[in-house]
Amino acid sequence: MKKNLLTSWTKRKLLFIALLGLPFLSIQAQCPAVPISPQVICDASQLTFNDLDAFVTSGPNAVRWFLNPTGGSAIPQTQLVRQGTYYAGDTTGTCGTRSPLVIDFTVDPSGQSLDAIFCSNEMPTVQSYIDTALAVNIPAGGSVEVYSDFALTMMVSPSSALSGNANYFIVFVDATGCKGQIESGSTAVFPSPNAPTPPLxxxxxxxxxxxxxxxxxxxxxxxxxxxxxxxxxxxxxxxxxxxxxxxxxxxxxxxxxxxxxxxxxxxxxxxxxDPANPGIGDTIEYCVDSLPASDFDLFPLLTGMPDTSGTWSGPTTITNGNQGTTNISTLIAGTYNYVYTVPGPGACPDENTTIVIVINDVLSSGIASAIVPLNFCESQAPTAYDLFLLLDNEDAGGTWTQGSTSASPVINTPFDFTGLMPGTYDFTYSQNLSPNPCPEESTTVQVTVLQDPNAGTAIATEFCENDLVTNSPYDLFSSLDGTQDNNLGTWTDASNSVVTNPIDITGLTVAGSPYNYTYTIDNGSCTDTESIVITILPAPESGNYIGTPFEICEDEVAANSPYDLFNLLDGTQDTNGTWYTGNSSTGTAVTNSIDLTTLGNGTFNFTYNVPAIGTCTDVDVTVTVIINPLPDTGVPTPLSVCINDLAANSP
Known part of the structure; x- marks a missing residue:
């Protein structure tokens, strides 16, 4: 806090100094002068620049205040004064450098925001505003004045209620009564949300x-x-x-x-x-022919420490409260539910559990049907056979096992017999199995899988068409691998006609190929068949030598060249073969027709070879060409005789 030092002694001293300076002031063209600076203001509330005129010695013109020693615009005279330095001039603006005046307030401005926000459910008053936004800025031992108007004519009572938005003008007062300049603040009261309405x-x-x-x-x-x-x-x-x-x-x-x-x-x-506890239910089974004749209690059938506050419901009359006394002696086969319900406390739902009473009928496993024992040949064993075809008069719902008792491995029907080896097998159909309380009943039937005979395994058989004569008659068993049980079975052809083995194959052709034959064998119970296939393959044809050499005299060679060697074959040959010199195809290949003029006199052999067709070949054919020399007639000698010697030289 700053105290007011402008005592009467000081005022007299300042007046003396001012009188001494009057000649100087007149020299300054009568501009305003500030004799004392700084000035400490005790009551700064509503202090305007008009009020500062009291601290200057004015000239002939009205005083004006500026923020700068030279230049600038004059401050409005009605504007509130804040702490700071101001410069005195006049309305002429020709005072040169202006005199400064330092203004200091005994009560400093707060320098803080004086705004406050409230909610409607706080029931705020002006005192709430003072406590919230103003109290921290009140000088020690001082107070605060709150006005609703700038002129400070309407002081607001601390008990006045706040609402909506409002602006206030605040003056802080210290312990000696000095007041600060007017400060502004505002309040805003926002509506509070309604209180929630939950269930309490x-x-x-x-x-x-x-x-x-x-x-x-x-x-x-x-x-x-x-x-x-x-x-x-x-x-x-x-x-x-x-x-x-x-x-x-x-x-x-x-x-x-x-x-x-x-x-x-x-x-x-x-x-x-905590939720209600109805306990844990159970399933109880009876046989229809052994139901309890007397009443019994359901509650002891529950486990898990059930609450005793529940009630029972079910298909028969129930008495005795939570004990659930009932009688089931008149029930028929079926499933019956007895429900125990315990009411739930508070927000917990009712809880219930069920005792299931199952009354089983006495079911029959039936008797073996007339087709038992059933026989299958191994090769004819079905993949899905209905085992119920082996029974008569059975009840549904039983269990099939592979074996002679109900304890044998469980199987399903239809049953796949293809995986069984030859032999006799038991299959058992059982009813009333545990935990069914009715007496167990089982029926066992037999199925025999018969051994198949072995007709052997076919071997692929092929003949070249030019080998049929050589291989006929043909033993059909040569087309089996020898694993057949015996050779006493029957052979049939593709038309299922019986054929006699061995067979004549000379009439088989490439065009009619392949040829199928089936071997059937019977062991008295089952049969087995195996089909073989004979394939006739096309073969090459080298033809046949006509048997007569081509023979000419040497003087006829030129006339018969070139000579076509195919003239020496019978015409059945393939024409895509090759001719060779000599008696085999190992000789030198020659081009047909041949030039006889290159041969000379003598006997010449030529061999014809055709290429194989697949695996089939044909024999080479050799032909002969003979070129004979002309006979020697000698040299003629002239004979001269006398006419009278003719007789002597004749003949």
Whole structure:
């Protein structure tokens, strides 16, 4: 705090100094002069620049105040003065460098925002505003004045209620009565959200593991839950997480908010009940011919320590409260449900469990049908045979086993016999198996899988068409691998006609190929067949030598060249073969027709070879060409005789 030092002594001293300076002031063209600076102001409230004129010695012109020693614009005279340095001039603006005046307030300005926001449910008053925004700025031992008008004529009572938006003019006062300059502040009162309307007591069942998320907030959308409140009934942060488990008997607090304001707190009591325990039900089985004749209690059939507050319902009359006394002696075969229901406490639902009473009929496994024992040849064993074809008069719903008792391995029907080796097999159909209380009944039937004979395995058989004569007659067993049981079976052809083995194959042709023959063997119970295939392959043809050489005299060679060697074959040959010199195809290949003029006199052999067709070949054919020399007639000698010697030389 700053005190007012402008005492009477000081004032007299300043007046003396001012009188001494009058000649100097007149020299300054009568501009305003500031005799004393700084000036400490005790009552700064409503202080304007008009009031500062009292601190200068003015000239003939009106005083004006500036923010700068030279230049600038004059400050309005009615403007409130704040602490700082101001410069005195006049309306002419020709005072040169102006005189400064330092203004200091005894009560400094707060320098803080004096605004405050309230919520309607706080019931705020002017005193609330003072406590919230102004109290921290009040000088020690001082006070504050709050006005609703700038002229400070309407001081507001601290008990006045605040509403909506309002502007106030504040003056801080120190302990000596000095006042600061007017400061402005405002208040805003926002509507608080309505308090939530949750059920004040909320019940849950412990088996649902309730959390804060399960609490019912009532009619509000924006809210938070808290576990406690302070002495002013405000919630103590932090807000509870939605995953926080609820605790039985605890109080939880809900508060709505609308960003600016929060509602009044509403407390909710939580009650968590344990669910009812109806116990654990069971299934009890009886045989229809051995039902209990007397009454019995259902409750002892429950396990798991059931509550005793429940009631029974079922298909027969039930008495004796939770004990559930009943009689089932008149029931027929079927399934009957007896339900025990225990009412749930609080929010817990009713719970129930069921005693299931199954009354089994006495079921028959039937008798073996007339086709038992059933025989299958191994090769004819079915992949899906209905075993019920082996029984008569049986009841459905029983169990099939492969073996002679109900304890044998369980199987399904239809049954696949293809995996069984030759032999006799038992199959048992059983009824009333455990836990069925009725006496077990079983029927066993037999199925025999007969050994098949072996007709052997076919071997692929092929003949070249030019080898048929050589291989005929042909033993068909040569086309089996020898694994057949015997050779006493029957052969049939493709038309199923019986054929006699061995067979004549000379009439088989490539065009009629392939030829199928089937071997059938019978062991008295079962048969087996195996089919063979004979394939006739096309063969090459080298033709046949006509048997007569081509013979000419040497003087006829030129006339018969070139000579076509095919003239020496019978015409059945393939023409894609090759001719060779000599008696085999190992000689030198020659081009047909041949030039006889290159041969000379003598006997010449030529061999014809045709290429194989697949694996089939033909023999080479050799032909002969003979070129004879001309006979020698000698040299003629002239004979001269006398005519009279003719007789002597004749003949």
């Amino acid at each position: 007591t909320q019940e849950f069942c412990s088996d649902t593991n309730p959390t804060v998320a399960d609490l019912n907030p009532g009619t509000t959308d924006n809210f938070n839950w808290y576990s406690d409140v302070d002495i002013a009934n405000n919630p103590i942060p932090p807000a509870l997480q939605l995953t926080t488990p609820l605790i039985d008997g605890e109080t939880y607090y809900i508060q709505a908010d609308n960003f600016f304001c929060e509602s009044d707190v509403v407390e909710v009591m939580v009650q968590i009940d």
